[in-house]
Amino acid sequence: MESSTAIRISEMVTQMRQRMNALPESRRHWHQLALADIYEATGIYPCDEGLFSCEIVKGGNEAGQGGYSFCHRGTFLGRHDVVLKELKWYRSSKSTSRESVDDRRRLEREVAVWKSFNHPHVLRLIGCYTHNNKTYMVAPYMPKGNARTYIRKHSDLNCPKVLLQVAQGLEHIHGVGAVHGDICGNNVLIFDSGNACIADFGLSIMAERYPAEDYSSPWQEGGGVRWKAPELLHIVNNQYPLRTTQSDMFSFGRLIYELTTGRVPFAHIRDDHYAFNYIRDGGTLEMPQDDHARSRGLTRQMWALAQDCWAVDPNSRPTARETVWRLKSFGI
Secondary structure: OOHHHHHHHHHHHHHHHHHHHHOOHHHOHHHHHHHHHHHHHHOOOOOOOOOOOOOEEEEEEEEEEOOOEEEEEEEEOOOEEEEEEEEOOOOOOOOOOHHHHHHHHHHHHHHHHHHHOOOOOEOOOOEEEEEOOEEEEEEEOOOOOEHHHHHHHOOOOOHHHHHHHHHHHHHHHHHOOOOOOOOOHHHEEEOOOOOEEEOOOOHHHHHHOOOOOOOOOHHHHOHHHHHOOHHHOOOEOOEOOOOOHHHHHHHHHHHHHHHHHOOOOOOOOOOHHHHHHHHHOOOOOOOOOOHHHHHOOOOHHHHHHHHHHOOOOHHHOOOHHHHHHHHHHOOO
16 A cells, blocks of 8 residues: 555544544444444554544453453454453553653553554554553454464464564564564464464563563563573663564574474473573573474474574574575475
8 A cells, every 4th residue: 555545544544533532422333334444444543642432342351361461352443353451560541650651651652663563474553542540452353362372272383384474574573673572472373364473562571671579570580581582581780681683583493493393492391480590501402303393394494593593692693584585495
């Protein structure tokens, strides 16, 4: 879509949203239908000021939680299934404290970056929604779930294709100067078609900016450490080092292992704290020799790519663009 067309659609949607919100509830139906059609056809939905209550219906029950958010099901514009992510660390949106103001500004910046992504393998963020003094990030609901869960139930998932699509999504994210910060099977979602997209851009980075007494990140306590680059394991001046495009690529190498084996890295170490110490002390992964991993695409070429992603020197790791090229050269 040409940028001029997208701008015109964006302006039209903005005007329609404002008119709909000003109407009584009994007269909003046709506006809602038209907006739902436009969103379905274009994916365009400008809502920098946040979603209106007439645009979102939040389900009553919690649908699950991750390291950084509680998840709720909901409906967008009366038609589209969505997930509402309630950020664990986010302070009251009504508070006027300095910390709360900083929270809002930080969230607004991250949301603006996420909404700017326009790639088939990066999950689109619809916007933010505030209800009962809680703020949610709203994104499309993916009924197939994440790759980690899906692959345990469906051995027919085309892992090399998924890995290529994740690499293409990372190429887009890195190309605009952004860092994902938490590449793992839980943050790769599967479409009904079997295609994949990267989700939850920046949530781990936002959470990790808070002191331990305010928010105990699973990246600090364990959990995501199995995918974490070694340069991020050491605290400097009571802070963890910033994540980079190179640390994303290290995590991508771990994702290769996770998807092709169907196991989290270092699965033989059940306790995350022991895993943290083992990895920090130089523990490495060995190439599985079973037919199961080979049938899912763990060839010697693929293993060599994973090892290159795990280079101790961040500058020696392949970029996302180089990784896309290499995966395509494998015939994927």
